[in-house]
Amino acid sequence: MPNFIMSYLGSTVTPGEAGNQFWALIYVLIIFAGVSVAVICMNWIERKALAHFQVRLGPMRVGPHGLLQPIADALKLMLKEDIIPSEADQFVFWVAPLIGLLAAFTVYTVIPFGPSQAVSDMNIGILFMLGVSSLGVLGIVVAGWASNSHYPLIGALRSSAQMVSYEVAMGLAVVSAILMTSLNASGTGTLSMIGIVQAQQQQGVWFIFKFFPLGLIAFVIFAIAMVAETNRAPFDMAEAESELTAGYHTEYSGLRWSLFMLAEYAAMIAVSSIAVTLWLGGWMRPFPNLLNAPAWDFIFSLFPGLTFLGLAAIAFVGTARMPADSFFKIQRIGLAVFAALLGFIALLLLAIAVAGRFADASVGARFRDGIDYIYWFVLKVAVFMYLFIWYRATWPRYRFDQLMKIGWKVMLPISLGVLVVTAIVGVIVS
């Protein structure tokens, strides 16, 4: 392998910090591709999980267990006619999904997948994330206005009112987590995303467990606000099908419509990443301070490989349970190949874990650590993604006045109270 790739893999700072824009560009492309693939997977998982919640099978026809359904959908959307209503403001109509996407994707610049596995680490990281992700509301408002139709306009207004209402509670919850970062020897906290996780590392506690009920309450406030912020059920007033057809993207069709979906899912992953970074210890594995023997390090580094091995096993069992009819022959072969691919990735990850154990403090060990960090971060985010689906399957939609009431009369006072109590406890303890 060329020397410069080794130096990148062994690097201890982010590409942005090192000022290496080429390496940063590669990170950006990897993250862009990764998020797009995650959105495609999420699409399939959401449809499957929702179907099983409702005792249905979900997509079964396109590929084994409907695995190729998202790809078929994407192709269909590309081939569909793209209608721009004659009444609409053409340019604004065109630019609206782009604003939403840019807002949803740009925040990934600062998301810390590991201590050096981020595109860049700004000292205003969390402010940047909150600021840019709230620009997403602009895309929605602009889309609703440009359509020049009643349903999109009402959907856009509702969704903007809802997003700004919950943003206040969200911001206050974030402040109470930032406040905890400053409880160290130097007395100075940080707004940098990597710094926040390192503060949890130094204090030896995830902020969700800090000052016991206080961190948890702030986290719950954030977890509720982030569902409202991304316009997901039970707060999906913007696209309440029964009253507004599809809300702000009623007039959008084809690929342009799918950009809104992409932006929505990208925003969901982004806010989940904020929650994971602030309260759930970011890239840290469980119990790094209790189970800190090198043997534990090794056991936890096997987890990525074992996860993929489990997925491969599920796929193999699925292959074995396929009907024996020759009609299913191609699907059976396809699923077996998919399982073999997952198994190959699993073996590769296990090999890296084992090889990293014998390569002390070298590029190999750093590479293994990098995979560990990314694995734990992605796992925590994936739990949130599943929660989003679970909420959608479980709870009925709120009425708009109830939504506003909860935002302003329940969430705001609680988050203010938690902030004040956390501050008082913090002063007493220090």
Next chain:
Amino acid sequence: MPQNYVPIFLFLAVVGILIPVTLLIARIIRTQSPNRVKLMPYECGIDPYDSARGRYTVRFYIIAILFVVFDVETIFLFPWAVKFKALGRFGLIEMLVFLGILIVGYVWIWKKGALEWV
């Protein structure tokens, strides 16, 4: 440090180039046959009788104004939170006075009924 901020523009460029390119590719391969009925604003099948750019309820403006007040407040809290321990008791009391003034306003808004959605 300034070099930390350059990747933002890289990200903007990557998304801003790849997405329009995808849209262009889709434009080449898809069919396009618009007609007058297809291009009408969607209103569940009935003909739209006026432009959507009319008047709507004043509630949305009130929410927007309240949001500005409370969000600016949150921004003021961030610097204090970063230096929280260093500022200690003095900073806490200072902030409680600031929050107290704000909470008086909040209670007034509540009593005035600006938070009701009728």
